[in-house]
Amino acid sequence: MQMPAPNxxxxxxxxxxTERLTAALGKDGVIAEDIALKAYECDALTAYRCPPMLxxxxxxxxxxxxxxxICHEMNxxxxxxxxxxxxxxxxxxxADSVILGxxxxxxxxxxxxxxxxxxxxxxxxxxxxxxxxxxEGFFYAPDPSSQLACAIAGNIAMNSGGAHCLKYGVTTxxxxxxxxxxxxxEIVEIGGAHLDAGGLDLLGLICGSEGQLGVVTEATLRILHxxxxxxxxxxxxxxxxxxxxCVSDIIKAGILPVAIEFMDRMLIGVCEDYARAGYPDCEALxxxxxxxxxxxxxxxxxxxxxxxxxxxPVEFRKATSADEAGRIWAGRKAAFSAIGKVSDYMCLDxxxxxxxxxxxLKRIGEMSKTYGLAVGNVFHAGDGNMHPLILYDANKPGxxxxxxxxxxxxxxxxxxxxGCLTGEHxxxxxxxxxxxxxxxxxxxxxxxxxxxxxxxxxxxxPAKVFPLASSEARRIAAE
Amino acid sequence: MQMPAPNxxxxxxxxxxTERLTAALGKDGVIAEDIALKAYECDALTAYRCPPMLxxxxxxxxxxxxxxxICHEMNxxxxxxxxxxxxxxxxxxxADSVILGxxxxxxxxxxxxxxxxxxxxxxxxxxxxxxxxxxEGFFYAPDPSSQLACAIAGNIAMNSGGAHCLKYGVTTxxxxxxxxxxxxxEIVEIGGAHLDAGGLDLLGLICGSEGQLGVVTEATLRILHxxxxxxxxxxxxxxxxxxxxCVSDIIKAGILPVAIEFMDRMLIGVCEDYARAGYPDCEALxxxxxxxxxxxxxxxxxxxxxxxxxxxPVEFRKATSADEAGRIWAGRKAAFSAIGKVSDYMCLDxxxxxxxxxxxLKRIGEMSKTYGLAVGNVFHAGDGNMHPLILYDANKPGxxxxxxxxxxxxxxxxxxxxGCLTGEHxxxxxxxxxxxxxxxxxxxxxxxxxxxxxxxxxxxxPAKVFPLASSEARRIAAE
Numbered sequence: 001m002q003m004p005a006p007n008x009x010x011x012x013x014x015x016x017x018t019e020r021l022t023a024a025l026g027k028d029g030v031i032a033e034d035i036a037l038k039a040y041e042c043d044a045l046t047a048y049r050c051p052p053m054l055x056x057x058x059x060x061x062x063x064x065x066x067x068x069x070i071c072h073e074m075n076x077x078x079x080x081x082x083x084x085x086x087x088x089x090x091x092x093x094x095a096d097s098v099i100l101g102x103x104x105x106x107x108x109x110x111x112x113x114x115x116x117x118x119x120x121x122x123x124x125x126x127x128x129x130x131x132x133x134x135x136e137g138f139f140y141a142p143d144p145s146s147q148l149a150c151a152i153a154g155n156i157a158m159n160s161g162g163a164h165c166l167k168y169g170v171t172t173x174x175x176x177x178x179x180x181x182x183x184x185x186e187i188v189e190i191g192g193a194h195l196d197a198g199g200l201d202l203l204g205l206i207c208g209s210e211g212q213l214g215v216v217t218e219a220t221l222r223i224l225h226x227x228x229x230x231x232x233x234x235x236x237x238x239x240x241x242x243x244x245x246c247v248s249d250i251i252k253a254g255i256l257p258v259a260i261e262f263m264d265r266m267l268i269g270v271c272e273d274y275a276r277a278g279y280p281d282c283e284a285l286x287x288x289x290x291x292x293x294x295x296x297x298x299x300x301x302x303x304x305x306x307x308x309x310x311x312x313p314v315e316f317r318k319a320t321s322a323d324e325a326g327r328i329w330a331g332r333k334a335a336f337s338a339i340g341k342v343s344d345y346m347c348l349d350x351x352x353x354x355x356x357x358x359x360x361l362k363r364i365g366e367m368s369k370t371y372g373l374a375v376g377n378v379f380h381a382g383d384g385n386m387h388p389l390i391l392y393d394a395n396k397p398g399x400x401x402x403x404x405x406x407x408x409x410x411x412x413x414x415x416x417x418x419g420c421l422t423g424e425h426x427x428x429x430x431x432x433x434x435x436x437x438x439x440x441x442x443x444x445x446x447x448x449x450x451x452x453x454x455x456x457x458x459x460x461x462p463a464k465v466f467p468l469a470s471s472e473a474r475r476i477a478a479e
Numbered sequence: 480m481q482m483p484a485p486n487x488x489x490x491x492x493x494x495x496x497t498e499r500l501t502a503a504l505g506k507d508g509v510i511a512e513d514i515a516l517k518a519y520e521c522d523a524l525t526a527y528r529c530p531p532m533l534x535x536x537x538x539x540x541x542x543x544x545x546x547x548x549i550c551h552e553m554n555x556x557x558x559x560x561x562x563x564x565x566x567x568x569x570x571x572x573x574a575d576s577v578i579l580g581x582x583x584x585x586x587x588x589x590x591x592x593x594x595x596x597x598x599x600x601x602x603x604x605x606x607x608x609x610x611x612x613x614x615e616g617f618f619y620a621p622d623p624s625s626q627l628a629c630a631i632a633g634n635i636a637m638n639s640g641g642a643h644c645l646k647y648g649v650t651t652x653x654x655x656x657x658x659x660x661x662x663x664x665e666i667v668e669i670g671g672a673h674l675d676a677g678g679l680d681l682l683g684l685i686c687g688s689e690g691q692l693g694v695v696t697e698a699t700l701r702i703l704h705x706x707x708x709x710x711x712x713x714x715x716x717x718x719x720x721x722x723x724x725c726v727s728d729i730i731k732a733g734i735l736p737v738a739i740e741f742m743d744r745m746l747i748g749v750c751e752d753y754a755r756a757g758y759p760d761c762e763a764l765x766x767x768x769x770x771x772x773x774x775x776x777x778x779x780x781x782x783x784x785x786x787x788x789x790x791x792p793v794e795f796r797k798a799t800s801a802d803e804a805g806r807i808w809a810g811r812k813a814a815f816s817a818i819g820k821v822s823d824y825m826c827l828d829x830x831x832x833x834x835x836x837x838x839x840l841k842r843i844g845e846m847s848k849t850y851g852l853a854v855g856n857v858f859h860a861g862d863g864n865m866h867p868l869i870l871y872d873a874n875k876p877g878x879x880x881x882x883x884x885x886x887x888x889x890x891x892x893x894x895x896x897x898g899c900l901t902g903e904h905x906x907x908x909x910x911x912x913x914x915x916x917x918x919x920x921x922x923x924x925x926x927x928x929x930x931x932x933x934x935x936x937x938x939x940x941p942a943k944v945f946p947l948a949s950s951e952a953r954r955i956a957a958e
Contacts, residue, residue: 114727114834115863137733159680172683173652188922193832194863194898198906199914199944200691200926201638204651204683212679225733248593254616254704295774353672355593384594384673419673427677435678443667447679449932453925465678 007096009053017074017098021056024066031055040081040099044146045089045430047400052079052093056100061179061187061217064100068215069185071098075479077462078183080211082154083125085146087347088428090158090210094462100215102153108132109218117176117193119220122153126160129221138223141168144424145336156216159208161424163259166382167291168224170424172207179218180206183455193220205450210426211461213454230258230291232328233301235308236282236315240264240365240377243284244357246311247381250288251354255303260382261287261332264361267339267378267389268331274338277331280315286381287332335378343391345376346403350414351423354384363413364388371406373399385423386414412437427465435467448474486575488532496553496577500535503545510534519560519578523625524568524909526879531558531572535579540658540666540696543579547694548664550577554958556941557662559690561633562604564625566826567907569637569689573941579694581632587611588697596655596672598699601632605639608700617702620647623903624815635695638687640903642738645861646770647703649903651686658697659685662934672699684929689905690940692933709737709770711807712780714787715761715794719743719844719856722763723836725790726860729767730833734782739861740766740811743840746818746857746868747810753817756810759794765860766811814857822870824855825882829893830902833863842892843867850885852878864902865893891916906944914946927953 022030031037032054041051053076058064071078077097084091084101093099105121106128112118113136120129126147129140143162144150154160156178161170168174177191191203206213237243247260263271263285272279279285290300301318308316319325331338339345352360361377368375379387388410392403411421411434421431421438435444448466451458451474458475465471501509510516511533520530532555537543550557556576563570563580572578581602588598592615599608605626608619622641623629633639635657640649647653656670670682685692716722726739742750742764751758758764769779780797787795798804810817818824831839840856847854858866867889871882890900890913900910900917914923927945930937930953937954944950 112832112834113731115832116730117832169648169652172680173648186921188919188925192897192899194830194902198899198901198910198917199923200929201651201683201687202926202929204680204686205929207683208680225735251595252592256704292771293775293778296772299772351673353591353594353596355591418671420671420677422677423673431677438677440667442665444678446667446932447681450679450681450684450929453928453932 009096013074014053017070017076018054020070021054021067024070025056025058025063029057029059029063031057040084040093040101043084043086043089043091045087045092045428048089048092048429050093050095052097052099053095054098056098057104058100058102059104061181064181064215064217065185065187067100068181068183072184072457072459075457075459077459079461080153080157080215082123082151082157083149085150085154086158086428087349087425088422088430090154090426090428090464092429097462102151102217105217112193113138115193116223117220118223119218120152122156122216122219123151126150126152126155133223134226137226139226140221141165141174141224142171152219152221153216156207156219157209157211158424158426161380161385163261163380166260166380167256167258172204174222175203175207175219176222177203177220178206178216180214180216182214183457183460188214191220208426210428210465212451212465213460227291228293229297230289231297231301231319232287232289232325233304233319234279234315234317234328235286235288235313236280237284237311238282238314240284240361241358242311243286244361244381246286246308247357248355249307249310250304251382253303253307255300257288257290257300257304257382259287259289259380262377262379262381263332263335264377266374266376267335270338270342270376271331271335274341275331275334277327279331282314287328332378339376339389344394345389345391346407348386348388348390348407348410349422349425350386350388350411350419352384352386352414352417352419354382356417356419357381357384360386360413360417364410367406367409371402373403373406384419408434429464432465433467435465444470488575492553493532496549496555497533499549500533500546503549504535504537504542508536508538508542510536519563519572519580522563522565522568522570524566524571524907527568527571527908529572529574531576531578532574533577535577536583537579537581538583540660543660543694543696544664544666546579547660547662551663551936551938554936554938556938558940559632559636559694561602561630561636562628564629564633565637565907566828566904567901567909569633569905569907569943571908576941581630581696584696591672592617594672595702596699597702598697599631601635601695601698602630605629605631605634612702613705616705618705619700620644620653620703621650631698631700632695635686635698636688636690637903637905640859640864642740642859645739645859646735646737651683653701654682654686654698655701656699657682657685657695659693659695661693662936662939667693670699687905689907689944691930691944692939706770707772708776709768710776710780710798711766711768711804712783712798713758713794713796713807714765714767714792715759716763716790717761717793719763719840720837721790722765723840723860725765725787726836727834728786728789729783730861732782732786734779736767736769736779736783736861738766738768738859741856741858741860742811742814743856745853745855746814749817749821749855750810750814753820754810754813756806758810761793766807811857818855818868823873824868824870825886827865827867827869827886827889828901828904829865829867829890829898831863831865831893831896831898833861835896835898836860836863839865839892839896843889846885846888850881852882852885863898887913908943911944912946914944923949
């Protein structure tokens with residue numbers, strides 16, 4: 001992965017920057033030692049690494065504003081970071097940049113159950129937002145796999161989804177307002193505990209903008225009441241295409257399960273070996289979860305059974321207890337750990353119209369033969385958010401490059417059938433050059449012109465989202 | 480309402496413009512006669528009127544593009560128009576502008592039930608979107624009161640809501656993608672039948688942008704499966720505050736009815752006189768509708784009954800038949816016609832956090848005494864979207880001005896308690912100067928800088944959304 005040549009940073013400039021930032025954040029708010037900076041050299045896309053010049057750990061919005069103001073005055077690029085769980089390199093530093101981590105800012109600022117909102121500092125982890133409201137029977141719906149670790153800041157930056165987003169929507173559908181610090185240190189309030197405000201909807205623009213427009217330090221989030229109960233069913237099929245067609249038919253019939261997860265033969269085997277979940281020996285498996293009262297659950301599972309029968313399932317297993325439900329989910333939840341044990345892999349994040357699932361699965365199978373690399377499929381099928389895992393050997397010269405080419409072709413296929421490059425992981429550094437397959441140059445110019453408005457010096461989260469040549473040209477022009 | 484002095488249009492320029500547009504759209508695509516232009520002199524905010532220079536009725540996206548290109552070249556402002564049902568003057572012309580109406584563009588382009596989407600031309604009316612899919616058991620959720628007439632184009636421009644948006648969200652939560660024509664005639668595709676794309680989320684920005692950024696000609700909309708059944712309950716209270724507190728408690732308990740509508744004594748009386756709905760004689764009335772299977776409906780109504788009892792309702796009436804359900808809704812649905820029969824009125828659209836309902840209702844009552852004008856309340860209480868109706872006498876000199884001052888104070892109160900100026904009607908010309916109460920000058924500058932990117936000449940939908948002095952300054956600077 002090519003990165004831009006860093007602006008040379010003189011020792012004098014680094015010393016002055018460190019001194020000013022230390023005055024603003026205190027000694028324990030600034031990390032400058034090389035050994036400590038190693039912790040920030042990558043996020044969860046560990047294939048690419050580069051330590052930043054400094055890392056900052058502010059405690060308040062005012063401290064974030066002070067730090068950004070200093071960096072703005074000294075023309076230092078800033079990489080905002082939540083918990084660093086990005087799979088797309090969204091929080092990867094450049095050598096001349098400063099990491100601004102919000103992990104210490106994790107307080108609950110307000111809960112208002114009548115308005116169904118909670119206001120938190122954005123360093124708070126996704127799961128602990130639910131933790132703060134579940135005593136009253138509420139929860140926060142978006143549930144990325146990394147929810148134990150990932151921060152709301154990163155969820156907002158990437159517009160994160162999760163298994164339950166089929167029913168509840170992704171982050172943008174559950175975000176009501178933010179406090180954001182602009183690159184020049186100005187603090188702005190956007191949205192709030194109310195419906196869409198007048199004027200341009202900057203909140204919609206900011207959600208999913210990958211740290212390109214500002215640093216979000218506080219967020220007002222929609223909370224929902226927990227359903228009475230939930231139950232998964234496991235359905236096995238003798239081909240990927242048939243399983244994909246069954247997903248289409250469930251949605252077409254107007255049933256909206258809370259989750260429809262898909263696994264193919266490779267993942268079934270790998271997860272079964274790892275988690276002993278008791279999965280059947282078959283080509284493809286769906287886990288469909290429905291929720292509500294007991295009567296409602298039974299009714300929905302009955303309809304799903306009728307639809308599944310028309311696709312000749314090799315197995316249809318309803319969970320009848322919490323223990324059985326746990327076993328059905330155990331394999332799926334362990335999927336990424338399990339596959340990581342057997343091979344290096346690249347996880348894609350293409351998203352397609354659900355009706356295209358059978359065709360796309362077939363084409364991915366054909367490509368796997370052409371490229372000579374195995375591929376496993378495990379994903380949120382109900383909303384068409386695919387996560388093909390391409391297996392490769394990091395120690396075999398050339399294998400990563402073949403894998404990258406294969407991945408790019410899959411993502412182009414997603415665009416071709418009316419889908420897009422990314423569902424919930426974001427573009428980051430990983431897919432920035434593929435953006436030209438999704439967008440015409442004029443479209444990208446328009447997006448970059450919007451960035452110009454928020455960050456005219458192009459200092460925020462450099463070298464990401466836009467094709468590298470384009471963003472570098474903008475940055476240089478702004479100097 | 481002050482409007483900008485129109486740029487003087489010479490007869491020669493008008494003749495040339497008419498000739499070029501007629502060549503592009505055909506003779507029946509261009510309306511130039513004064514008598515015919517009267518139809519376009521206002522929208523549903525009928526207090527303000529001004530005929531446009533011309534009106535255009537294109538049939539395709541290509542024709543819209545051709546028309547905009549010509550207007551762009553000739554520096555002619557363009558006012559996009561759906562069905563003209565805006566309550567905020569969102570489609571009001573200026574004398575030097577051209578109306579671009581999309582009413583002829585009303586085709587269904589594609590339905591895809593497995594992907595839960597429909598693609599339509601945006602001149603299609605809201606209700607006829609549901610009409611196109613209900614045969615398969617689906618519906619389009621946002622339901623403005625004007626849904627029989629209002630166009631999807633206007634719904635997108637205003638981010639429209641409706642009674643059922645408590646459960647299903649407003650337009651932005653149900654919009655997947657658009658085809659939009661830029662002011663210079665370029666056609667762009669944004670979003671599609673898939674989750675959020677990479678890069679900046681321009682779709683979120685465009686929804687609710689009131690025709691400031693481009694003309695949306697086609698839209699991909701999320702469709703949902705119809706619930707098994709639905710049932711309203713009517714609950715009467717002896718004060719507005721107690722009714723407001725009951726709404727808070729229902730939401731706080733985690734029940735999410737599909738609608739919670741509120742009416743105060745004035746509206747109860749006016750609607751009863753008009754529709755003979757059998758409403759009780761009381762201070763405030765809630766209509767709460769729940770949906771699902773019969774068992775689920777009974778369960779939810781049971782919980783609502785328990786909560787209501789704690790607020791000593793003077794009446795709790797469950798509908799037990801379709802006929803009774805119809806009667807409960809009849810009065811509410813007739814509210815705007817009913818009040819229009821008895822008085823001139825101004826309909827506000829402030830939105831607040833639900834927990835602030837009792838306080839805001841009390842303050843509006845106090846203001847009503849101070850200003851000496853009666854006020855009626857009828858609104859979507861569950862999501863805090865208030866529609867206070869201030870009654871005045873259009874024939875009494877000074878009464879409209881007192882009404883405007885009263886309205887402005889109510890909207891400022893909404894902002895003060897953490898809400899905003901508009902929930903679903905938009906800013907239009909009506910609230911543009913109040914934007915300074917919601918936003919700091921820097922915030923508005925930021926929004927206007929984003930508009931600069933899309934419409935650098937400031938030709939699209941002039942004199943709206945932003946304070947008039949600011950938008951005029953931008954327009955003149957761009958000349």
